[in-house]
Amino acid sequence: MKSVTATVETEYLGAMSERTAPGREVGLLARIRVGDECALAAVYDDYAPLVYGVARRVTRDEQLARDVCQEVFTYLWEFPEKVDLTRGPLRAFLAMIAHRRAVDEVRRSERRSRAETSSVELDVADDANGPETDVVDSAAARWRDERLAAVLDLLPEDQCAALRLAYFDGLTYLQVATRLGIPEGTAKSRLRLALARLRTLLDPEFRAVI
Amino acid sequence: MYDDEFELSTLPLAEAVAEAPPADLRAAVLAAAWGRREPGRPTTRPGRISSADAFERSVDDFYGLLASLGPEDGERHAHEDHGSVHDLVAHLTAVERLNQRWLDTEDEVELLPDHVAATRPTVEALAAVPFGEVVDQWHLAARGVVSAARDCPPSYPIVIHDIPGNVDVLLTLRIFELWAHAMDIAFATDRPLPVPDDERMLMMSSRLMRGVPGALLYRGAVVTGRTARFVLTGDAGGCYDVALDGGAVNGAEPDVTIIGDVVDVCRIAAGRLHPDGLDAVIEGDHELARLVLAHIDAFARD
Numbered sequence: 001m002k003s004v005t006a007t008v009e010t011e012y013l014g015a016m017s018e019r020t021a022p023g024r025e026v027g028l029l030a031r032i033r034v035g036d037e038c039a040l041a042a043v044y045d046d047y048a049p050l051v052y053g054v055a056r057r058v059t060r061d062e063q064l065a066r067d068v069c070q071e072v073f074t075y076l077w078e079f080p081e082k083v084d085l086t087r088g089p090l091r092a093f094l095a096m097i098a099h100r101r102a103v104d105e106v107r108r109s110e111r112r113s114r115a116e117t118s119s120v121e122l123d124v125a126d127d128a129n130g131p132e133t134d135v136v137d138s139a140a141a142r143w144r145d146e147r148l149a150a151v152l153d154l155l156p157e158d159q160c161a162a163l164r165l166a167y168f169d170g171l172t173y174l175q176v177a178t179r180l181g182i183p184e185g186t187a188k189s190r191l192r193l194a195l196a197r198l199r200t201l202l203d204p205e206f207r208a209v210i
Numbered sequence: 211m212y213d214d215e216f217e218l219s220t221l222p223l224a225e226a227v228a229e230a231p232p233a234d235l236r237a238a239v240l241a242a243a244w245g246r247r248e249p250g251r252p253t254t255r256p257g258r259i260s261s262a263d264a265f266e267r268s269v270d271d272f273y274g275l276l277a278s279l280g281p282e283d284g285e286r287h288a289h290e291d292h293g294s295v296h297d298l299v300a301h302l303t304a305v306e307r308l309n310q311r312w313l314d315t316e317d318e319v320e321l322l323p324d325h326v327a328a329t330r331p332t333v334e335a336l337a338a339v340p341f342g343e344v345v346d347q348w349h350l351a352a353r354g355v356v357s358a359a360r361d362c363p364p365s366y367p368i369v370i371h372d373i374p375g376n377v378d379v380l381l382t383l384r385i386f387e388l389w390a391h392a393m394d395i396a397f398a399t400d401r402p403l404p405v406p407d408d409e410r411m412l413m414m415s416s417r418l419m420r421g422v423p424g425a426l427l428y429r430g431a432v433v434t435g436r437t438a439r440f441v442l443t444g445d446a447g448g449c450y451d452v453a454l455d456g457g458a459v460n461g462a463e464p465d466v467t468i469i470g471d472v473v474d475v476c477r478i479a480a481g482r483l484h485p486d487g488l489d490a491v492i493e494g495d496h497e498l499a500r501l502v503l504a505h506i507d508a509f510a511r512d
Contacts, residue, residue, distance in 0.1 A: 027491065030443035031469060037240070037249035038467070038493075039441075044236060052231035054224045062232075069231060070239045077243035080253060088218045095224035096217035148226040167220050195219040 025090040032080040040077050047091050048073075051098040057168055058102035064109065068101045103170030154201065159194035166191055250449040256408035261381035262359045264410045268388045269352040271404065275392055276345045279399060284341030288391075288398040291326050291512060295395050296341045297333055299348050302391060304332030305384075306351030312368045312380065313358035323372045325511035355384075373428075373509060382417045383509055385410065390480040390510065405473055411446035415472045418479050418506065423456035425508035431501055438502055439464040442472035454502065466494035468502065478503060481510035 031039035048069065055068035072094055076083070083093050152160045158180075165171045165179055177187035247253070259267075276299065284296035292298040308328060311317045322328040336344050364378045373379070385406070392404045406414065419440055426433055433454035440450040451459045468475075470490035477483035485503035492499045 031441050034252045034447040035250045035449050036441045048231045049228040053228035057227040066235055070242050073239045074243045074246055078246050092218045092221045095221055151222045151226040167223055198219045198222050201222045
């Protein structure tokens with residue numbers, strides 16, 4: 001696992017490359033503001049895998065993931081001034097919006113399902129969509145799982161479990177606590193510690209020394 | 211629920227699950243976005259103002275700058291051709307008086323192709339006049355131009371030295387000129403470089419873009435069939451597709467895209483920024499970009 005972890009961390013270093021340099025992001029946002037469609041296409045090309053990946057992982061549904069992806073980039077095109085690059089890079093903003101929209105979609109979908117079949121409880125397990133049969137998809141999914149596992153491997157098991165539920169299942173603090181059988185305060189504390197660790201991963205100085 | 215901090219901190223998780231989207235999604239996403247806001251349309255746009263209003267604001271700004279100067283500032287060197295701040299303001303006084311004549315539909319003014327030479331007699335006549343009085347004379351003459359411009363139809367033809375134009379063209383060139391000399395004086399007197407308000411900047415930049423083919427033609431640059439896209443960033447920015455030979459834009463990919471700050475591109479047109487100093491992104495034909503940027507100051511007369 002150590003070597004995969006190192007690979008993941010190397011990818012983070014790679015993400016700080018010229019493609020995502022702050023100056024370039026400032027420029028792309030300025031171009032989007034004045035209506036340069038090529039700039040939106042460039043942002044899509046750079047970050048669609050990130051946005052789509054988050055949406056797909058959280059919704060576990062290709063169509064919903066497509067909808068989320070469309071919403072995220074349309075939102076950026078309509079409201080580029082909402083991006084505050086002093087708070088984080090553009091990819092962090094896009095991932096954040098993608099996550100929020102994906103969680104919203106899942107909740108909407110759950111409400112619809114409950115209304116339609118009140119006796120059936122929605123299954124939100126990881127393999128909710130059944131096994132992937134396509135060989136290429138399976139290989140890609142395995143690689144993603146390895147990368148994700150490598151990131152989560154940097155966290156203690158209890159923090160990792162809380163973070164999985166909060167981020168990928170979109171559960172609230174209370175729901176995380178209930179699912180793990182721990183007090184809500186403990187759930188909050190575990191998530192806080194997990195986030196602190198992830199923030200360290202985001203710190204360029206930390207990246208520079210790994 | 212969770213806050214922004216939570217979600218911004220989870221970027222490593224998001225990056226770990228990144229995967230290529232379906233190939234057909236790109237076109238669908240871009241089409242949906244452009245359905246909400248047309249390409250080329252800025253998210254916000256300053257209001258439109260008439261050239262007479264814009265010129266009046268420029269006169270007010272310029273007078274505000276001059277009024278902040280002391281007599282000693284008048285002696286500072288401000289311009290290669292005009293010399294001191296005093297003589298520069300004297301030059302502008304002559305320009306305003308000439309403009310008043312051009313705007314008088316009953317005045318037959320002889321052709322004066324050389325902008326600087328046309329003002330020299332007035333500069334010499336005002337040489338011994340105290341700086342404050344020269345400023346007042348300029349202001350009086352400039353206010354006269356504002357009044358005359360308002361009384362004159364915008365399309366009334368005027369030959370501006372050697373440039374055939376009309377009242378709108380004259381006022382646009384004058385707005386650029388006052389800004390250029392405001393920069394000269396600000397630089398000479400250690401003041402921050404002035405920038406026109408967004409409404410004026412939009413007016414100046416949009417007219418500059420319309421004037422690019424004329425500027426190239428004036429300088430004799432051959433650009434038949436070539437097109438350029440200008441992406442001017444900033445609050446008064448916008449996207450402009452320009453057929454460099456003055457023809458129609460055919461919708462094809464431009465030969466070159468020049469992406470730069472709207473104020474800086476206008477500073478080049480005003481002759482106050484060398485094209486090499488433009489912090490621009492050039493996509494496509496770099497030689498063509500160099501040619502275009504080298505000639506967009508063709509109408510700056512100093």
